[in-house]
Amino acid sequence: MEKNPAPTVSYAQNAEDIVLLRALSHVKRGFYVDVGAWHPNDDSVTKVFYDRGWSGINIEPQADRMQAFLAERPRDINLQLAVSDCPGPLPIWVPRYSALATCRPELLEPSIPDYAEPVKHMVGAARLDRLLREHAKDRMIHFLKIDVEGFEAAVIRSADFDAHRPLVLAVEAVSPHTGEPTWYDWEPRLLTKGYLFALFDGLNRFYVREESHELLPKLSVPANCLDNFLSCREITLLHELAAARERLKRQSIATSM
Numbered sequence: 001m002e003k004n005p006a007p008t009v010s011y012a013q014n015a016e017d018i019v020l021l022r023a024l025s026h027v028k029r030g031f032y033v034d035v036g037a038w039h040p041n042d043d044s045v046t047k048v049f050y051d052r053g054w055s056g057i058n059i060e061p062q063a064d065r066m067q068a069f070l071a072e073r074p075r076d077i078n079l080q081l082a083v084s085d086c087p088g089p090l091p092i093w094v095p096r097y098s099a100l101a102t103c104r105p106e107l108l109e110p111s112i113p114d115y116a117e118p119v120k121h122m123v124g125a126a127r128l129d130r131l132l133r134e135h136a137k138d139r140m141i142h143f144l145k146i147d148v149e150g151f152e153a154a155v156i157r158s159a160d161f162d163a164h165r166p167l168v169l170a171v172e173a174v175s176p177h178t179g180e181p182t183w184y185d186w187e188p189r190l191l192t193k194g195y196l197f198a199l200f201d202g203l204n205r206f207y208v209r210e211e212s213h214e215l216l217p218k219l220s221v222p223a224n225c226l227d228n229f230l231s232c233r234e235i236t237l238l239h240e241l242a243a244a245r246e247r248l249k250r251q252s253i254a255t256s257m
Contacts, residue, residue, distance in 0.1 A: 008229040013043040014203045015223035015231065016170055020143050021048060022227060023168060023208075023218040030142035032056035033166065035083050035128065035155055038065055038099055038147075040072040045145045045170065050076070054142075057135055059083055061092055061123040062101060077135050082125040083148070085157040090125035093118040100176060102149035107177040115177065129160035141166040147204075149176055153185040161193035167212050168219065169195060173205040 010018050024030060034046050037058035041047055046056060055075045059082075060066050066080040082090050082103065094101040097114035108115040132141075144166040146155050152171055169190065173183040183205055191197070195207040198219035208215045223229060 005228065008048065008227070010223070010229050010231050011041060011043070011047040012045045014201055015227075015229065016045050016145070016201070016204055017048045018223035018227050018229045019199065019201070019206065019219060020045070020168060020170065022223075023215045024142055027142055029053045029055070031136070031139050033059070033132070033136065033141055033144045035059045035144070035146045036148040036172075037069065038062075040069050043099065045147075057131070059131070061090075061121075061125075062094065062098060065098070079131065079135070080123075081131070082123050082151075083128050083131070083155045083158060084125040084151070085127060085154050087126050087130070088124075089122050092121050092123050094121060095119075100149055102151065103154075104150045107150050107175060109177055112177075127158040128155055129158060129163065132160075132164045136164060143168040143170060145170045147172040150182065152182065156186040156189055161190075161195070165194075165209050165211075167209060167215065168198075169207040170204050171207075172203060173200065174203060 008018065008021065030049065032046050032049060032054060033056055037046070037060040046058070050073060057077045057079065058069050058073060059079045060069065061080060061082040063080060066078060069076065069078040082092060084090055090103060092101055092103050093105040093108060095108055095115045095118040100108070100114060102108065105118060108118050110116060141164055146152050146169070148155055171183070171186070174180060175182055187205070190207055194210045196210050196213060196216060197205065198208050198216055199206040199222065201222040206219050208219055
Protein backbone atom coordinates (compact mmCIF):
# COMPACT_ATOMS: atom_id res chain seq x y z
CA MET A 1 0.00 0.00 0.00
CA GLU A 2 1.42 3.36 -1.03
CA LYS A 3 1.93 5.95 1.65
CA ASN A 4 0.44 9.38 1.24
CA PRO A 5 3.10 11.90 0.17
CA ALA A 6 4.40 14.25 2.83
CA PRO A 7 2.65 17.62 2.75
CA THR A 8 4.34 20.53 1.05
CA VAL A 9 5.40 23.30 3.42
CA SER A 10 4.07 26.72 2.47
CA TYR A 11 6.21 29.68 3.48
CA ALA A 12 4.05 32.39 1.91
CA GLN A 13 1.79 34.71 3.83
CA ASN A 14 -1.43 33.50 2.18
CA ALA A 15 -0.29 30.20 0.59
CA GLU A 16 0.37 31.93 -2.71
CA ASP A 17 3.27 29.56 -3.26
CA ILE A 18 0.91 26.57 -3.16
CA VAL A 19 -1.34 28.07 -5.87
CA LEU A 20 1.67 28.82 -8.05
CA LEU A 21 3.17 25.38 -7.44
CA ARG A 22 -0.09 23.72 -8.46
CA ALA A 23 -0.13 25.62 -11.76
CA LEU A 24 3.59 25.26 -12.46
CA SER A 25 4.29 21.77 -11.11
CA HIS A 26 5.27 20.65 -14.62
CA VAL A 27 8.18 23.13 -14.69
CA LYS A 28 11.58 21.90 -13.55
CA ARG A 29 14.16 24.46 -12.40
CA GLY A 30 12.10 27.44 -13.48
CA PHE A 31 12.74 31.17 -13.08
CA TYR A 32 10.88 33.71 -10.95
CA VAL A 33 11.01 37.46 -10.31
CA ASP A 34 10.04 38.70 -6.84
CA VAL A 35 9.48 42.46 -6.51
CA GLY A 36 9.27 43.33 -2.82
CA ALA A 37 10.90 40.07 -1.77
CA TRP A 38 11.45 41.11 1.89
CA HIS A 39 12.97 37.88 3.27
CA PRO A 40 14.27 34.59 1.81
CA ASN A 41 12.24 32.48 4.26
CA ASP A 42 9.65 34.47 6.21
CA ASP A 43 6.44 35.05 4.24
CA SER A 44 8.37 34.06 1.11
CA VAL A 45 6.52 33.13 -2.09
CA THR A 46 9.72 31.84 -3.69
CA LYS A 47 11.38 29.67 -1.01
CA VAL A 48 9.44 26.51 -1.89
CA PHE A 49 10.59 26.94 -5.50
CA TYR A 50 14.21 27.70 -4.59
CA ASP A 51 14.28 24.54 -2.49
CA ARG A 52 13.14 22.62 -5.58
CA GLY A 53 16.02 23.91 -7.68
CA TRP A 54 14.48 27.04 -9.18
CA SER A 55 16.27 30.39 -9.27
CA GLY A 56 15.35 33.95 -10.02
CA ILE A 57 15.61 37.63 -9.18
CA ASN A 58 14.84 39.02 -5.72
CA ILE A 59 14.34 42.78 -5.55
CA GLU A 60 14.21 44.37 -2.10
CA PRO A 61 15.21 47.93 -1.05
CA GLN A 62 15.92 47.29 2.65
CA ALA A 63 19.64 46.69 3.23
CA ASP A 64 19.30 44.33 6.19
CA ARG A 65 16.79 42.19 4.32
CA MET A 66 19.05 42.05 1.28
CA GLN A 67 21.88 40.75 3.44
CA ALA A 68 19.70 37.74 4.27
CA PHE A 69 19.17 37.06 0.57
CA LEU A 70 22.87 37.35 -0.17
CA ALA A 71 23.59 34.82 2.57
CA GLU A 72 20.81 32.34 1.84
CA ARG A 73 20.12 32.63 -1.89
CA PRO A 74 23.50 32.26 -3.67
CA ARG A 75 21.85 30.86 -6.79
CA ASP A 76 19.62 33.93 -7.16
CA ILE A 77 20.23 37.44 -8.49
CA ASN A 78 19.67 39.69 -5.47
CA LEU A 79 19.15 43.41 -6.08
CA GLN A 80 18.89 46.03 -3.34
CA LEU A 81 16.55 48.37 -5.15
CA ALA A 82 13.03 49.71 -5.28
CA VAL A 83 11.07 49.47 -8.54
CA SER A 84 9.29 52.49 -9.95
CA ASP A 85 8.30 54.09 -13.24
CA CYS A 86 10.42 57.07 -12.14
CA PRO A 87 13.98 55.79 -11.68
CA GLY A 88 16.43 57.52 -9.37
CA PRO A 89 16.50 58.27 -5.64
CA LEU A 90 13.24 57.31 -3.95
CA PRO A 91 12.13 57.87 -0.33
CA ILE A 92 10.87 54.83 1.54
CA TRP A 93 9.39 54.82 5.04
CA VAL A 94 10.18 51.83 7.24
CA PRO A 95 7.86 51.49 10.26
CA ARG A 96 8.40 49.37 13.36
CA TYR A 97 7.38 46.23 11.42
CA SER A 98 9.59 46.55 8.37
CA ALA A 99 7.54 44.21 6.18
CA LEU A 100 5.19 47.18 5.82
CA ALA A 101 7.85 49.52 4.42
CA THR A 102 6.23 51.74 1.80
CA CYS A 103 6.86 54.60 -0.60
CA ARG A 104 3.46 55.98 0.41
CA PRO A 105 3.72 57.23 4.02
CA GLU A 106 0.10 58.37 4.03
CA LEU A 107 -0.84 54.70 4.27
CA LEU A 108 0.88 54.26 7.63
CA GLU A 109 -1.82 54.70 10.24
CA PRO A 110 0.04 56.07 13.32
CA SER A 111 -2.46 54.60 15.79
CA ILE A 112 -1.51 51.03 14.77
CA PRO A 113 1.61 49.81 16.65
CA ASP A 114 3.16 48.01 13.67
CA TYR A 115 3.04 51.26 11.66
CA ALA A 116 4.57 53.36 14.40
CA GLU A 117 7.82 55.31 14.28
CA PRO A 118 8.49 55.13 10.51
CA VAL A 119 12.01 56.05 9.52
CA LYS A 120 12.63 57.67 6.14
CA HIS A 121 15.37 56.19 3.94
CA MET A 122 16.51 57.14 0.46
CA VAL A 123 16.94 54.15 -1.82
CA GLY A 124 17.75 53.67 -5.47
CA ALA A 125 14.85 52.91 -7.81
CA ALA A 126 14.89 51.38 -11.28
CA ARG A 127 12.30 50.51 -13.86
CA LEU A 128 11.33 46.84 -14.05
CA ASP A 129 11.77 46.72 -17.82
CA ARG A 130 15.43 47.78 -17.49
CA LEU A 131 16.13 45.28 -14.70
CA LEU A 132 14.69 42.44 -16.75
CA ARG A 133 16.65 43.45 -19.84
CA GLU A 134 19.84 43.38 -17.78
CA HIS A 135 19.26 40.33 -15.62
CA ALA A 136 16.63 38.15 -17.32
CA LYS A 137 17.55 38.82 -20.97
CA ASP A 138 15.93 35.99 -22.96
CA ARG A 139 14.93 33.94 -19.91
CA MET A 140 11.44 32.59 -19.63
CA ILE A 141 9.90 34.09 -16.48
CA HIS A 142 7.51 31.54 -15.03
CA PHE A 143 6.01 33.88 -12.47
CA LEU A 144 6.32 37.50 -11.42
CA LYS A 145 5.22 38.38 -7.90
CA ILE A 146 4.69 42.02 -6.87
CA ASP A 147 4.12 43.06 -3.26
CA VAL A 148 5.24 46.62 -2.56
CA GLU A 149 2.81 47.95 0.02
CA GLY A 150 0.61 50.17 -2.12
CA PHE A 151 3.17 50.97 -4.84
CA GLU A 152 2.09 48.19 -7.23
CA ALA A 153 0.75 50.57 -9.89
CA ALA A 154 4.15 52.23 -10.32
CA VAL A 155 5.85 48.84 -10.68
CA ILE A 156 3.37 47.69 -13.31
CA ARG A 157 3.73 50.95 -15.25
CA SER A 158 7.48 50.33 -15.37
CA ALA A 159 7.15 46.87 -16.94
CA ASP A 160 7.29 46.00 -20.64
CA PHE A 161 4.84 43.11 -21.02
CA ASP A 162 5.63 42.85 -24.72
CA ALA A 163 9.33 42.18 -24.16
CA HIS A 164 8.93 39.97 -21.07
CA ARG A 165 5.74 37.99 -20.61
CA PRO A 166 5.74 36.01 -17.37
CA LEU A 167 3.44 33.01 -17.53
CA VAL A 168 1.76 33.98 -14.26
CA LEU A 169 1.47 37.21 -12.28
CA ALA A 170 0.69 37.39 -8.57
CA VAL A 171 0.05 40.95 -7.36
CA GLU A 172 -0.97 42.11 -3.90
CA ALA A 173 -4.33 43.69 -4.60
CA VAL A 174 -5.55 45.25 -1.35
CA SER A 175 -4.08 47.93 0.83
CA PRO A 176 -2.05 46.23 3.59
CA HIS A 177 -3.01 49.12 5.82
CA THR A 178 -6.79 49.39 5.22
CA GLY A 179 -7.75 46.21 3.36
CA GLU A 180 -9.38 48.26 0.60
CA PRO A 181 -9.08 47.11 -3.04
CA THR A 182 -6.22 48.67 -4.99
CA TRP A 183 -6.33 46.77 -8.26
CA TYR A 184 -8.50 49.34 -10.04
CA ASP A 185 -5.36 51.45 -10.47
CA TRP A 186 -3.35 48.83 -12.37
CA GLU A 187 -5.49 45.90 -13.54
CA PRO A 188 -6.65 47.58 -16.80
CA ARG A 189 -3.03 47.68 -18.01
CA LEU A 190 -2.60 43.96 -17.40
CA LEU A 191 -5.82 43.11 -19.22
CA THR A 192 -4.85 45.34 -22.13
CA LYS A 193 -1.50 43.55 -22.34
CA GLY A 194 -3.15 40.17 -22.78
CA TYR A 195 -3.32 38.84 -19.22
CA LEU A 196 -6.37 36.91 -18.05
CA PHE A 197 -7.69 37.24 -14.53
CA ALA A 198 -7.57 33.87 -12.74
CA LEU A 199 -8.08 34.27 -8.99
CA PHE A 200 -8.53 36.67 -6.11
CA ASP A 201 -7.49 34.96 -2.86
CA GLY A 202 -8.54 37.81 -0.57
CA LEU A 203 -5.09 39.39 -0.67
CA ASN A 204 -3.62 38.86 -4.16
CA ARG A 205 -4.89 38.70 -7.68
CA PHE A 206 -3.46 36.10 -10.04
CA TYR A 207 -3.26 36.44 -13.82
CA VAL A 208 -2.08 34.18 -16.63
CA ARG A 209 -0.93 35.34 -20.04
CA GLU A 210 -3.53 34.56 -22.68
CA GLU A 211 -1.13 32.38 -24.71
CA SER A 212 -0.87 30.11 -21.64
CA HIS A 213 -4.62 30.04 -20.93
CA GLU A 214 -4.51 26.28 -20.31
CA LEU A 215 -3.16 27.13 -16.83
CA LEU A 216 -6.37 28.93 -15.87
CA PRO A 217 -8.13 25.92 -14.27
CA LYS A 218 -5.18 25.27 -11.95
CA LEU A 219 -5.00 28.93 -10.95
CA SER A 220 -8.70 29.51 -10.48
CA VAL A 221 -9.09 28.29 -6.87
CA PRO A 222 -7.16 29.24 -3.73
CA ALA A 223 -4.96 26.83 -1.80
CA ASN A 224 -7.08 24.19 -0.08
CA CYS A 225 -6.96 20.79 1.64
CA LEU A 226 -6.67 18.98 -1.70
CA ASP A 227 -3.26 20.61 -2.20
CA ASN A 228 -1.84 18.61 0.75
CA PHE A 229 0.09 21.41 2.39
CA LEU A 230 0.88 22.82 5.81
CA SER A 231 2.01 26.32 6.59
CA CYS A 232 5.45 26.78 8.13
CA ARG A 233 3.69 28.17 11.20
CA GLU A 234 1.74 24.91 11.57
CA ILE A 235 4.98 22.95 11.23
CA THR A 236 6.54 25.05 13.99
CA LEU A 237 3.55 24.45 16.26
CA LEU A 238 3.67 20.70 15.59
CA HIS A 239 7.36 20.64 16.51
CA GLU A 240 6.67 22.62 19.68
CA LEU A 241 3.80 20.28 20.56
CA ALA A 242 6.01 17.20 20.04
CA ALA A 243 8.72 18.75 22.22
CA ALA A 244 6.20 19.57 24.96
CA ARG A 245 4.86 16.02 24.90
CA GLU A 246 8.39 14.64 25.17
CA ARG A 247 9.09 16.87 28.18
CA LEU A 248 5.87 15.72 29.87
CA LYS A 249 6.77 12.11 29.15
CA ARG A 250 10.20 12.52 30.75
CA GLN A 251 8.70 14.30 33.75
CA SER A 252 6.13 11.53 34.17
CA ILE A 253 8.84 8.87 34.09
CA ALA A 254 10.96 10.81 36.58
CA THR A 255 8.13 11.23 39.09
CA SER A 256 7.13 7.56 38.87
CA MET A 257 10.60 6.32 39.79
